[in-house]
Amino acid sequence: MKKVFGYPEALTTNQTHYCPGCTHGTIHRMVAESLGELGLRERAVGIAPVGCSVLAYNYFNCDMFEAAHGRAPAVATGAKRCRPDLILFTYQGDGDLASIGAAEILHAANRGEKITVIFVNNAIYGMTGGQMAPTTMPGQVTTTCPFGRNPDHEGYPIRVVELLSTLRTPAYLARVASHTPLHVVEAKKAVREAFRLQAENTCFTMVEILSVCPTNWGLTSAESNEWLEQNMLPYYPLGVFKHPDRSEADSAAEAGVLQGA
Amino acid sequence: MKKVFGYPEALTTNQTHYCPGCTHGTIHRMVAESLGELGLRERAVGIAPVGCSVLAYNYFNCDMFEAAHGRAPAVATGAKRCRPDLILFTYQGDGDLASIGAAEILHAANRGEKITVIFVNNAIYGMTGGQMAPTTMPGQVTTTCPFGRNPDHEGYPIRVVELLSTLRTPAYLARVASHTPLHVVEAKKAVREAFRLQAENTCFTMVEILSVCPTNWGLTSAESNEWLEQNMLPYYPLGVFKHPDRSEADSAAEAGVLQGA
Amino acid sequence: MPKIVVDKTRCKGCERCVEACPQSVIAMSKQLNEKGYFYAVPFDQPRCLGCMLCAINCPDIAIEVFVHGTQYQFIEY
Amino acid sequence: MPKIVVDKTRCKGCERCVEACPQSVIAMSKQLNEKGYFYAVPFDQPRCLGCMLCAINCPDIAIEVFVHGTQYQFIEY
Amino acid sequence: MAKVLMKGCEAIGEAAIRAGCRNFFGYPITPQTEVPEYLAKRFPEVDGSYVQAESEVAAINMLYGGAGVGKRVLTTSSSPGISLMAEGVSYIAACHLPIVFVNIVRAGPGLGGILPAQSDYLQATKGHGHGDYKLLVLAPASVQEAVDLIYEAFDLADHYLTPVMVMGDGMIGQMMEPVDLPDMRDLSDLVEKPWAATGACGRGPNIINSLYLKEDMCNANSWKLKEKADEIERKEQRSEAYACPGDVLDVLVVAYGTMARICKTAADEVKKKDKKKVGVFRPISLWPYPYEALAAEAKKAKKILVVEMSTGQMVEDVKLAVLGKKPIEFYGLTGGMVPSPDNVAHKLRSMIK
């Protein structure tokens, strides 16, 4: 018999510490598979964030850094500028990337660093036990917005991909989801495309991946999927928002349509 | 005879340290006039940045802070949340706001802080003697891009107003210029509108003001105007990009048009 | 005939594979594994199409998929 | 008749007022002020329309504008 | 009021409210996140406001704004977050603004671990931010003392116009103990702040600033800060001498915070079982360091033992107090390992033989 689906080489066999049903694991696998399929594992250097995926260095079977909270894009910049022949990726949560690390992601994108950012948006701070993130949904209850996020006081969730899409510097920017098999299939394509573009030294690449946090959402795995579909998908539309091969006008138009959501 | 134009009450009579022809002075005046006309001077608290306008606290005739480099929006947030009855404004340069302070401006805008940000974009670090700013134009020579800003390595200039316009949180966001009398007239309207909206506790307000730096551009006052018109205006289109009274769709459409530039 | 193999020790019992399977091949065991989870079991293996959806959806890479010869693929992964 | 008054000590000689004036009322003095700048002088005062453009464009608020009675305003400021 | 059982972090939040603090700005980090979580829930009841800052850098600058408009403001964080606040705290000190901030120290350096440690001692007491200024640093050993010191910290901050740090560790933050909560301060009763930037209405502008273009002014501000530091050094030294009566001690243990509690247990045991005289000296104010009080106790001791959850940071201050007159030994574990009473007793026995 032929194995058509198995364990990717670019992951160690360590079991993750992620909660049951947490899609961090799925996303790790997509990254590892992409590195493997493109033959990049031996040149790859990953940057783990501070967040639930802080231990990512135990799971990826390639060279890794563990960065300070929010600073992964700066670490990747430093590494890539020193060794342009390496393949650099960061793996970051929404608190890490969109809150404390907002300046670093914005500027890495704007400088056009040839790195790949895997941005896991689960609308909450997972690791520290469920505080409000910049991507937390209006009305969503967290430990630091115990009465639900109130847009009048905390503002609306930040749509990072849309934000970065306004930058003039060429980039590959996509948003995908990770909660159903078909979403994973699309997500994987985007992740691989990002690494491919990096390997060709084309541009900055980032894939935002909508993810679940059953533990801090206080839901089962199945309920989480539903919550994501009902609350996050309408606000965080999926798609490729920017592609270096497409003209700005095209991307703007597509983004325009999606912004209506 | 009647004085139709004179010295605004909300400025001290101290002479500024700005270079001849630098429009920082003009912008100070607009802010002071707006405070005066709206009767807000006695409730106003301004936050000076680190940049050429670091001494703004000597010029505005109202209570002032001098903030750490880039952090004025956080300082204003702290002050406004503690004293919502006060009128808070920050006055920031492009290095201060768009580089080191990128996270602070993004999040103050996204939280919808009821403050007014006066953002002076002169495409360079004035105070420290002419280094590259995030808003420096492609090809522009500065002391830290002595061969001209190269978009392949440093990326393209950041358009802050366009960037913040993608946020869902209501805001007033406009870009104006300060180099000719008619531009100043429009600029003043935008500044006053921003303070009016703040006084009514409506939303976050920011006016980006294109400004000149004759000293570090190495040009005369008149040449600076020309340089600004030829290089900055096409890339930094003027207009109101977001207004709390207008629907998102309208703003997006307007922004879309302008983005074509 | 296609088949899946679940690594019982890796499984965290999240049931994502169960939800994913169009053929209802998988169900949860009534026993805990050593980590304390009710783990996934392919209790109706013959119905398996080898479509890989379960494996694709498993965050813990606890599932391997095997097929004989050529196999119609619903999805490209 | 409208007129402008330039505060010689505040002027930094940037010539923004000169550029702004539609009536060419203003020119630069041949003398330095105490700060070492050639300062602005309304050398053709009678042509002044009181339009305020010079004052609006002056970064150093060195110009005051005076008018008699009602005055047509080109711009609202 | 009857004692209530409260978690350290929550007690800190409640104590701040009772001290008149209505504005908290902070960013989550273990093991202190329960402070903001508590306040996010509790503040609406007292018209207070919680703002989750985008980072610790932003948080400390929000405090700068809040303190500058005259309010009692608080942030809490843990080691890496405290490092990020260094620039902001230097600004606040330079501007003579009162703030209270809490470091629930975790294991370092780098990301380290989240378990209790005392390895930020030198940072807090010597050189957090740039420039000549000092932090008033208070180190509670129990939840009750955390409450009392937080409550007082706001008064100290307002009195000296200075940043005050309360430094605990994961045990202080996570532990529940019975506490007597202080009364609610009457907000109208707090000290006036005529220097605050509250709108130039009926007076000239107030300016909160630390830039000095003229070097003599800048020099003067540094010396003003130095004089303030000297006054604090004279007036605010706090310490506790435990079981040190008489005039001979076999060993004097020096330890602070939770470590001092553990040392007391160890000292009691060695006293009881080995019939040796062991005292414990506990600095409560880490800066100003109680040099004189320690020197006085040290005089009676044959040997000094410093115990810390670090590789030895306070040792330097003990040396400065003892000035070579007594032998000083050190025992420490860090990284989240907490020396047990047995560990300390073992070390004590090795010193006494």
Added chain:
Amino acid sequence: MAKVLMKGCEAIGEAAIRAGCRNFFGYPITPQTEVPEYLAKRFPEVDGSYVQAESEVAAINMLYGGAGVGKRVLTTSSSPGISLMAEGVSYIAACHLPIVFVNIVRAGPGLGGILPAQSDYLQATKGHGHGDYKLLVLAPASVQEAVDLIYEAFDLADHYLTPVMVMGDGMIGQMMEPVDLPDMRDLSDLVEKPWAATGACGRGPNIINSLYLKEDMCNANSWKLKEKADEIERKEQRSEAYACPGDVLDVLVVAYGTMARICKTAADEVKKKDKKKVGVFRPISLWPYPYEALAAEAKKAKKILVVEMSTGQMVEDVKLAVLGKKPIEFYGLTGGMVPSPDNVAHKLRSMIK
């Protein structure tokens, strides 16, 4: 090579290039912006790369990345910027990564002023970031020494796998002096870094990390850092004793960096005019502090005078060296005021009478 006249900042940049550094990450700040400006111009000639970071926080984390992939990396900044780097440097130290960074100190605290000062001494030597680690701190007194120490700093960093700070002030940064530039290092000759994250090709993954979930591992890393610090303390103390022959000194002046040059002039004058014996002790490594060497010199002196451009930060280390055996006085100006030789001579005379 013949001596060339170079500005301190530019000489620092050139020395780094010659030491094999090809990557600079930094953010402009007076009075050190000429370093990045010089390198932005010069790097293309040697295939180097200058990146203007968005902030000092980003810059230090870029160094973390660059050091982690095995390159010699540099950043330079000044006081407020250095404060912002505290968290990053703590991570770098915890991961045992070699970097060189420069603080051209300016007046503080807060925004302060841009003129020369020495008020970041305690921050640099005691408690910059959180956790147990130490910075190797070198303080040049001339442009030539700045060049030499920068050149050596890269080797020290690589040898001990530790961050090394070179600390100067605005005079060092802005002054031109004649310098002998060292030779270009052969890049292929630099020490190997098998631990670097350069792609797991033909070996298992290399991991650059400072997180330890297990407290014993975290403890072990702190003690590993401590042992390294102890080794550096044994081996890398540097100092200069100027005009201290014989065995009696009326006064021993202790000063570092540019302040020591000024004190030498003052000492020479007092020796000549007042016929008194005045020596100058100049620590070159501020950490490890040359305690023993200073103690030896201090033995000969009747009195000690510490002179700093601060309100008195190094005094504590001098006390630790002298241990109460000699009276110590302090003279200092700060905020950009530089004590002149006359000021110091005046103070010296008041001590000798």
Added chain:
Amino acid sequence: MQTEVIMSGFGGQGLMMIGKLLASAALEEGKNVTWLPSYGPEMRGGTANCTVVIGDKPVGSPLITSPWAAIVMNQPSLEKFAPMLRKDGILVVNSTMIPINSDRTDIRCFRIRADDLASEMGNRRSANLVMLGAYIGLEEIVSHKTLITAIEHAFAEKKKFIDVNRKTFTKGYELAKAGKSDD
């Protein structure tokens, strides 16, 4: 006199809760007390524990390396804490979940089918109270009565749980008093 109890099990088994009940009862009785949870990223799905120290004098270390008693609700907890117990210490074992025994002979071990008993009494989630009851039955460091009061206070806002919790607690208490271990 000072007593230290560690309670340990899977997250969700309610160990923190019984620790707090014990601590408040101790406070109620005027004793000195500390309660300290384990915390950290290991929380994720792993084993959680808390330590309660009760004494006549002020408590020294809230962190205990050789406790006097341990209440263990899953096997990893038994494996971790049984070896750390002091001589003559007490080990209360949830025998529904833990098939094995500690090999120590110098401690008192009490096994009780906590989950089963709780289920039988109508609320599977009250197994923790069975365990606590058993411990208090073995060693009445606080009185049964005070503990019942503590339960009533704790569930003042979820009154429907008071009854079952009171009952399950008392069940464990009585079995232990009667020496009716599972072995």
Added chain:
Amino acid sequence: MQTEVIMSGFGGQGLMMIGKLLASAALEEGKNVTWLPSYGPEMRGGTANCTVVIGDKPVGSPLITSPWAAIVMNQPSLEKFAPMLRKDGILVVNSTMIPINSDRTDIRCFRIRADDLASEMGNRRSANLVMLGAYIGLEEIVSHKTLITAIEHAFAEKKKFIDVNRKTFTKGYELAKAGKSDD
């Protein structure tokens, strides 16, 4: 022996440049030398200065509070530095720009119409070299020849300026040698 010279004037008058010329000439002659500019935000339009210290022994402080000589090209500089000069020190004054005199009688003051002379010689912007020439003429701390070499090096890439700079420098030098002050 140590000589300290401060050169001061408006930004743009070329003070930094002549300071560097003097410093390189001193280096060329094997002397110890430091050159230190004023720096700071006051740069903005204000007065700029630099200090050159030349000595036989290593230079102590590069920052001088009582200099031996001052070359002042605008009035604020005269007002600032004349009072700081040491007794018997040298003050070189650009009389084109500075109508006033220092009231000190214990110093040597040399006035020279630097701007006018430079303009007359074809390059208004060489007034700084006239000033430097005058100073060296008064006190030859480096030789005329070395200084000319320094000028040639400095303008190696802008050769067209060498000639006028050499001439203006020599003009100032000769007038000073001849004692032809402006007064």
